[in-house]
Amino acid sequence: MTDVSATPAAAAATRSQGAGLKTALRWGLYLILALFAVYYLLPLFVMLTTSLKSLEEIRTGDLVALPREVTFDAWAKAWSGACTGIQCEGVRPYFWNSVQIAVPGVLISTLLGAVNGYVIAQWRFKGANIIFALMLFGCFIPFQVVLLPMARLLGLMGIAGTIPGLIFVHVIYGIGFTTLFFRNYYVTIPQELVKAAKVDGASFLRIFWSIFLPLSIPIIVVSVIWQFTQIWNDFLFGVSFSSAGTQPVTVALNNIVNSTTGVKEYNVDMAAAIIAALPTLLVYVVAGKYFIRGLTAGSVKG
Amino acid sequence: MAKWFETHLPKIVLAPSFIAVLIFVYGFIGWTAWVSLTRSKLMPRYEIDGFIQYDRLFASPRWDTAMNNLYIFGGMFIIISLVLGLILAILLDQQIRVEGAIRTIYLYPMALSMIVTGTAWKWILNPGLGVQAMVQGWGFENFKFDWLVNPDMAIYTVVMAAIWQSSGFVMALFLAGLRSVDTEIIRAAQIDGIPTWRVYTAIIIPSMAPIFLSAFIVLAHLAIKSFDLVIALTGGGPGYATDLPATYMYAMAFSRGDVGQAASSAMIMMMVIFIIVVPYLYSELRAKND
Numbered sequence: 001m002t003d004v005s006a007t008p009a010a011a012a013a014t015r016s017q018g019a020g021l022k023t024a025l026r027w028g029l030y031l032i033l034a035l036f037a038v039y040y041l042l043p044l045f046v047m048l049t050t051s052l053k054s055l056e057e058i059r060t061g062d063l064v065a066l067p068r069e070v071t072f073d074a075w076a077k078a079w080s081g082a083c084t085g086i087q088c089e090g091v092r093p094y095f096w097n098s099v100q101i102a103v104p105g106v107l108i109s110t111l112l113g114a115v116n117g118y119v120i121a122q123w124r125f126k127g128a129n130i131i132f133a134l135m136l137f138g139c140f141i142p143f144q145v146v147l148l149p150m151a152r153l154l155g156l157m158g159i160a161g162t163i164p165g166l167i168f169v170h171v172i173y174g175i176g177f178t179t180l181f182f183r184n185y186y187v188t189i190p191q192e193l194v195k196a197a198k199v200d201g202a203s204f205l206r207i208f209w210s211i212f213l214p215l216s217i218p219i220i221v222v223s224v225i226w227q228f229t230q231i232w233n234d235f236l237f238g239v240s241f242s243s244a245g246t247q248p249v250t251v252a253l254n255n256i257v258n259s260t261t262g263v264k265e266y267n268v269d270m271a272a273a274i275i276a277a278l279p280t281l282l283v284y285v286v287a288g289k290y291f292i293r294g295l296t297a298g299s300v301k302g
Numbered sequence: 303m304a305k306w307f308e309t310h311l312p313k314i315v316l317a318p319s320f321i322a323v324l325i326f327v328y329g330f331i332g333w334t335a336w337v338s339l340t341r342s343k344l345m346p347r348y349e350i351d352g353f354i355q356y357d358r359l360f361a362s363p364r365w366d367t368a369m370n371n372l373y374i375f376g377g378m379f380i381i382i383s384l385v386l387g388l389i390l391a392i393l394l395d396q397q398i399r400v401e402g403a404i405r406t407i408y409l410y411p412m413a414l415s416m417i418v419t420g421t422a423w424k425w426i427l428n429p430g431l432g433v434q435a436m437v438q439g440w441g442f443e444n445f446k447f448d449w450l451v452n453p454d455m456a457i458y459t460v461v462m463a464a465i466w467q468s469s470g471f472v473m474a475l476f477l478a479g480l481r482s483v484d485t486e487i488i489r490a491a492q493i494d495g496i497p498t499w500r501v502y503t504a505i506i507i508p509s510m511a512p513i514f515l516s517a518f519i520v521l522a523h524l525a526i527k528s529f530d531l532v533i534a535l536t537g538g539g540p541g542y543a544t545d546l547p548a549t550y551m552y553a554m555a556f557s558r559g560d561v562g563q564a565a566s567s568a569m570i571m572m573m574v575i576f577i578i579v580v581p582y583l584y585s586e587l588r589a590k591n592d
Contacts, residue, residue: 028497029398032393033393033398033404037408040411040470041407043419043426044410044422046422046425047425050425059431063426063432063433063435064436078458112318112319114317115315115321116315116316125312125313128316131316134328135319137583138323139333140525140575141327142568142575143527143571144329144551144568144571144572145331145568145569146327146331148346148561148568149330149333151555167312173326175323204308204315215412232415233414233416235416236456236530236548239533240552250417253415253417254421257424269421270421273422276417277414280413280414281410284410288406288462291413294476295412296474296475296478
């Protein structure tokens, strides 16, 4: 190819033009990425600034403006005074309900998942794969299909509308996922390990306790974070199976926002929403890597 | 006896979970299926009476709206999330200096409850004090953005909020996929002088087909189960303009006292998921056993 740019000067000009174009593209790229960051952050920003404004300022001011005068009144009211219907105790009692549901729910389902995964991956017996497939499918059902019979069963068991009832439901429908996590983790551990330990006379439980559990810290973290996020953020079970005093925080938040009594207090709504979101946000910020691993474990296997 | 116990201990340990799944997943699905074939109203009845509930369901304009909304919502939510997620992943894969921080920002909505997301967007989109009022305040007095309270447009606000919540997750899936593409092939293509966009469209994106499938399954699953977001954002309204199958089922089960309708609508949801998930799970498990 012999065109004009073949002369050294012209070639150099094209090169510097190319470099210029490259820098421009680079800037454009960062601009686009920044715009998307704004898009994802804006709702959180609006929630936060709204929660720090007075109602007066909200009515007269601009949605995205910073508060002229920062006030924490809305936070105080959201925590201990906002009305969720006839009660006006804020989200505090419901926040503790969620803690009381989530902590045992997470621990029990993770423990069961660890044991199940250990059996399915390492003590393969006939039918273990079918059992695993059946449990796995349980992860994918729309929970609407079990709501009615579960409501009746909880009633028969005498735990309808109670916190133990909600723990029970979350454990039952969490087992599939926790088993999946641990099974996929243990399946990568060579079976020779169990065989060697058996030769040395170690029992089933001892091998689990002394060999497998110590190896499992990362997947325990994944399972705990996944289950915590699921249970904390749950609304369907919470709204279906709780009663007046036992609602989780998501249900209370929805009640506060949609309660029709009195003046609409947007700042209180936003403060309550942030309070309800804080625990899972905190987990995400502290252990995001494990959160993402949990998210992808159900979809990308490998 | 002790020996028998030790050899069977693995099965004994697995049994409670397995029995629980059999009862609470499969038994309960069976119960719902059964009741969906009866004349149950306020209380479940057990005399099978054919497909009367399904006839009622398909004749119901509200269910019709719910299914139409599912198509609109599901279709737009899945396609836009996939496209946006892929674009963001490709943009982020260009040796960005602050990639970790950007990824964290794009993905955090996934950690939020749908109720929180719905509450936030309900506030942002409310015509009185939200975006519409803000833009009007800037001097564009004729600006109108009242989708939240407009029966024809309200479903699109659900789409907007759902995409905001989930697109970062799709981005993370694709980014992981981009990182696992064989760099040798890409380098070879670049040496041959193939332009970057061609490398993407001809080599990289096709090689991520399994990730498209995974993301599709997860998003479709999210779409069919969508319940909290609608409740928090629109409450199913105006009227029942933003009803989805999940909110229809809930209304029938817990506020209308129509157990038969609740059961039959739940079964339709179940079947939709079944059609999408079972072939996928089957191929996944088969691939692993081979």
